[in-house]
Amino acid sequence: MTTTGLFLLAILALGFLITFQIAKASEYVSVLKGEKKSFEQNNRINGFLMVVFLVLGIIGVYWCNKALYPKTLMPYPSASEHGENIDTMLKITLLITGIVFFITQILLFWFAYKYQYSDKRKAFYYPHNNKLEVLWTTVPAIALCTLVGFGLYYWFKITGEAPQDAxxxxxxxxxxxxxxxxxxxxxxxxxxxxxxxxxxxxxxxxxxxxxxxxxxxxxxxxxxxxxxxxxxxxxxxxxxxxxxxxxxxxxxxxxxxxxxxxxxxxxxxxxxxxxxxxxxxxxxxxxxxxxxxxxxxxxxxxxxxxxxxxxxxxxxxxxxxxxxxxxxxxxxxxQEPSYKPATDVAPASPASPAPNPGAVDTTAHDATGALVPQATIASKK
The missing domain is CATH 2.60.40.420 (Cupredoxins -  blue copper proteins)
Structure with a gap:
């Protein structure tokens, strides 16, 4: 994202924050002035907006998945055997976390609407429950440890010793x-x-x-x-x-x-x-x-x-x-090897063999000193 985009995003966030703070301040002023009816009305509106946000959010998730899923790699099979295991692990992870996500988010926004402020209901103070704390601690821990265990298993297979014919x-x-x-x-x-x-x-x-x-x-x-x-x-x-x-x-x-x-x-x-x-x-x-x-x-x-x-x-x-x-x-x-040996220097001409002391010198020269072929000498003889 460019600097200009980040700047505009920061301005929008700041504007939203200022509007939210002004609304809260107005609500508190109304309460202090005894405008109880105004507070209850705003509370009902906020509760209703929570339900609207929940519905629109679910629709948005469905729409994004339908529009963007074909552009991911998931519709196509993995091109390796190890990748098939990774895909399976990813699908299991998405299934578990997806179920938890939808359950918790639906309850969160529904409870915000259902248990909004009311004069006819008194809040119940429920500070502690050992069974619930053990349940919501051990179940996620077991699930996450299982997922991590599968991840380590596949990781060691990928980074382990390759077959001898690899x-x-x-x-x-x-x-x-x-x-x-x-x-x-x-x-x-x-x-x-x-x-x-x-x-x-x-x-x-x-x-x-x-x-x-x-x-x-x-x-x-x-x-x-x-x-x-x-x-x-x-x-x-x-x-x-x-x-x-x-x-x-x-x-x-x-x-x-x-x-x-x-x-x-x-x-x-x-x-x-x-x-x-x-x-x-x-x-x-x-x-x-x-x-x-x-x-x-x-x-x-x-x-x-x-x-x-x-x-x-x-x-x-x-x-x-x-x-x-x-x-x-x-x-x-x-493919040719990348190593290119240096070009060797051309060898010098071989030296003339040393004269044999016992041999008869048959080399002849004419009057100018030029070498005379042996065939010419033989014809003259």
């Missing part, structure tokens, strides 16, 4: 975009060091592609090149995954705290500088299949940064392509 992909956040890395044929990620980051020369992650010596706060440090990183593939275009194959994401950040948000897979995980985090899931639908499910020919799986990370946070969007296995194999075969 594909490994590293994703690194930076202001303001994502970098994806795939291991090469050795299925091993090469080592990297943040001080080696050099975008000008194509080293976005600080890969140890060559022996280096650098000055650090702890002194001179010698870094050895890591050959296991020579065949790694680094890209910023999109993350390509395989349908029905588990994938383990190794999450890093190159600068500030980011967050890998995967809304269609119902997952998210912080990207913390210097502290790799992981999660794993199994994609259920290819991108083409989700286009049909959502009836959106332009559908793309998105990676959103769910952590405010700077001025360009809004533009930090990544893409995921979920394809079939044969399509992934074809795509992977077209």
């Amino acid at each position: 594909m490994q992909v590293e994703i690194t956040g930076r202001q303001f975009g994502w970098i994806y890395r795939y291991p090469g044929k050795d299925n091993t990620f090469g080592k990297k060091y943040f001080r080696m980051i050099d975008e000008a020369n194509g080293n976005m992650l600080g890969m140890l592609w060559k022996d280096s010596t650098m000055q650090t706060p702890n002194g001179i440090q010698n870094l050895k090149a890591d050959p296991t990183g020579f065949d790694d593939v680094i890209t910023t275009t999109a993350m390509v995954l395989v349908k029905d194959q588990p994938v383990k994401l190794i999450i890093n950040s190159r600068d500030v705290i980011h967050d890998v948000g995967l809304p269609h897979f119902r997952l998210k995980m912080d990207a913390v500088p210097g502290t790799p985090t992981t999660l794993w899931f199994t994609p259920k639908y290819t991108t083409e299949e989700m286009k049909k499910i959502t009836n959106n020919p332009n559908f793309e799986y998105e990676i959103a940064c769910d952590q405010m990370c700077g001025n360009g946070h809004y533009s930090m969007k990544g893409l995921i392509k979920v394809v079939k296995r044969d399509e992934f194999i074809l795509w992977r075969a077209k």
Whole structure:
């Protein structure tokens, strides 16, 4: 919201507060003057308005749900197996909290109308009830602990050990975009060091592609090149995954705290500088299949940064392509390693062999000193 919008909202709130205070002051003045009839009339009006607000509020909730629910992700299935469990937990949570919300709000506004001030009724002083306090303390506590328990169970499944056949992909956040890395044929990620980051020369992650010596706060440090990183593939275009194959994401950040948000897979995980985090899931639908499910020919799986990370946070969007296995194999075969070895200097011409002392010198020269071919010499003979 812009500064102007916030300013106008503050003015409206202040105007409402002033009007409310003037109305209350007028009511108190009427009471002090003995205008009891005016007070009772205002009280009935307020009670009636409570009922009106209750009805309009319920209608508003229904209308908002009908208008905005299709624009959420809930009408469409989760694109991962773990996400299905998250959806189930979310629906249970909404069901429980929704029932409690409607019961408490309906009673709140109905009681405000039913038990408004009346000369014919005397307020009953009811200070304490152990059974009620135990009931409204233990029941919510048990319900919340159950929901938290399910949440922890699913969380440990997502962040636990991935299956042995899981594909490994590293994703690194930076202001303001994502970098994806795939291991090469050795299925091993090469080592990297943040001080080696050099975008000008194509080293976005600080890969140890060559022996280096650098000055650090702890002194001179010698870094050895890591050959296991020579065949790694680094890209910023999109993350390509395989349908029905588990994938383990190794999450890093190159600068500030980011967050890998995967809304269609119902997952998210912080990207913390210097502290790799992981999660794993199994994609259920290819991108083409989700286009049909959502009836959106332009559908793309998105990676959103769910952590405010700077001025360009809004533009930090990544893409995921979920394809079939044969399509992934074809795509992977077209990818070249990001490591580009330095071009070697052309070797010098080989030196002439040393003369054999025992050999007869058959080289001939003419009168000008030029070399005479052996065939010419033989013809002369």
